[in-house]
């Protein structure tokens with residue numbers, strides 16, 4: 559288990575390492591590159607190998623629609639989607655409104 563800081567090497571004697579992240583220190587969405595250099599028992603050092611890990615938001619947002627219970631005839635009113643929210647590190651950016659007619 560290791561908390562990674564950008565450009566700060568973490569040394570282990572085990573061949574795997576877990577990238578530990580708390581919710582408040584999560585990697586932001588997008589591409590993140592990690593590098594490995596290995597050293598043999600004679601002290602010879604490898605050239606680096608690198609991988610890019612994409613942190614992706616795969617969780618659907620939740621729509622929350624609020625509206626007044628009743629409105630006067632021929633009066634304007636507002637539909638409010640501000641309580642809609644996202645999970646998975648993203649944010650709601652588009653609201654798609656549809657009038658479905660009378661039940």
Ligand SMILES: [Ca+2]
Nearest residue numbers: 617645646648
């Ligand atoms: Ca999401």
